[in-house]
Amino acid sequence: MDLRHISFRLLEVFMCVVKTRSISETARQLHLTQPTVSQQIKRLQETVNEPLVMVNQQRIHVTEAGFALFQTCQQVFGHFDDYQDYLAELRGGERGRCKIAMVNTAQYILPKLLGPYSNLHPHVELPLEIGNRAEVLARFERGEDDIYVFSHPPSLEHAKAGRFLQNPLVFIAANNHKLASKSHVTLHDLVSERFLLREPGSATRMLFESELQSRGFVLSNTVQMASNEAIRVAVGSGMGLGVVSRHVLPPHDTSFCMLNVEDVNLASHWYFVVRTDRHLSHAARNFLKFAQLNLEQCLDKQWVTNELSQLNESLN
Amino acid sequence: MDLRHISFRLLEVFMCVVKTRSISETARQLHLTQPTVSQQIKRLQETVNEPLVMVNQQRIHVTEAGFALFQTCQQVFGHFDDYQDYLAELRGGERGRCKIAMVNTAQYILPKLLGPYSNLHPHVELPLEIGNRAEVLARFERGEDDIYVFSHPPSLEHAKAGRFLQNPLVFIAANNHKLASKSHVTLHDLVSERFLLREPGSATRMLFESELQSRGFVLSNTVQMASNEAIRVAVGSGMGLGVVSRHVLPPHDTSFCMLNVEDVNLASHWYFVVRTDRHLSHAARNFLKFAQLNLEQCLDKQWVTNELSQLNESLN
């Protein structure tokens, strides 16, 4: 029995014949002519190499083999029906996968969105990739994920981005640092200090350094640290100053303080970025819609910059 | 999603792509060219209207929808594998149905064959139809069964028959009947007696009456009875004489006796009859082969007339 050239249409016709016990009736129901049905059945029998129905006294008798095939078909169509249901859920965003890659810093804010989303859509898989900017950028280049979260989005040649949250950078110092007590600090006061910074290429550092450069300053004393937590702790213990995202700071941590640097405003934004040359999963589209509608409830309103409607519209 | 024009070949190709995670490898395994596979997958995706696999960095990634379809396909092919197994059993005669129609009298002998056969092939359905000659003949005309059992087979235009057992007819009388004590009886002694007979058309009666007619005798006193049992009992109670198949008589019944009618030999045979213009089920073919090989063991050897080999050979 060579299944290869059997189509589902053929099985559909066969099933109708078994159900109606009539070639002519099947033809009527399926909007075919009677010879077409006769021939289809004949072909199916030749493929199976076994009589499936027998005609006797203008009545169709289904053979044992025919009835078994009928049952097989019922099961098979049942599985495809199930698959259809699955697809419907997938398309409705109730199921599926939304793979998100984000830079380290984003892990302080994104869970506030992901938690409620995940509760609403418990069947959606949400694998998260967290890395430094270079790593996430590499993933983005290869298109390994559905959604990327950057502050400072990369070249948008094959991508679209939408801002959703301010990412204010602040200077932090130990409480007993000499600048901590000054009510007004300027950039000039800072450049001679030792700075604890993330690796070159990190958005925070890039932003800070480009600001410095444009104003003709150069840092004389920097220490590279691998994580924002490390910077925070090191700053608290007096190793130097830090520039970090406001969101990174625990609300009530008193081991350090923010400097009020008057002449520097290192404001950036968080972006959702998606590639336009790759298929975006239904779940990912659905997540972005959810974000658009729920940003204000999930995140601190004062920082929200909801520009996701444009992004979502452009994805339709 | 319109399944109609999807063939199993297409699913086979898809499954191979999922398994190998490679279009080229699939092409090699299925002896196709790479573009063919690419195109097949494309067509399947268009049919499902959902991406099933995504290519990234020369690697095939299977989407959620693709994996679900793969699982569906596995189940579907599983069902068809089961069906194949079922067909194999059907063809081997281990499964299926063998519908047998027989005249009343045959029910005394056929079970001796059917019992052992059924024990050997417990999964074969063996629906039996028992009727008088006219009824079985009607079924035969309509081809409602696989095998018919007749003594005196009907016209064999669309049928073949094979003898398997003698069917000797004997005259029986009550023990106290005046003829019972005579050691030699002739036909002439009998014609004036009252005869208890089956309906006209029954093979037994036909055979007896044709013998009478050819020798110029006419029965003057007959009573029609509906069953062989009724005749046996009525004869035992002295209502008249009977002509019945030897096989109908219980071995040790002493309520009547057989007459030794010297000048009459009403010998006929039991035949298996099959229609040649109808498909014969594997189970039926198998049963006839079984009968051919086991007649001697199952039935009283002295009556066996095994001419089934010709019948079986002509059915191949």
Place this chain on the structure above:
DNA sequence: CCAATCTATAGATAATTATCTATAAGATAC
């Protein structure tokens, strides 16, 4: 950077399929 490997696309073709119409032959019903 080059050679090898991968997938996608375009264009072509032979085979297969899904249909139809017309017709025949067998069965049923009144």
Place this chain on the structure above:
DNA sequence: GTATCTTATAGATAATTATCTATAGATTGG
């Protein structure tokens, strides 16, 4: 016994499918 209904067969055709070859673009591995 005629009209009606059923299935089967033959012949025709348009659509679809399964393939191929050739080629291009991307990626990978030295």
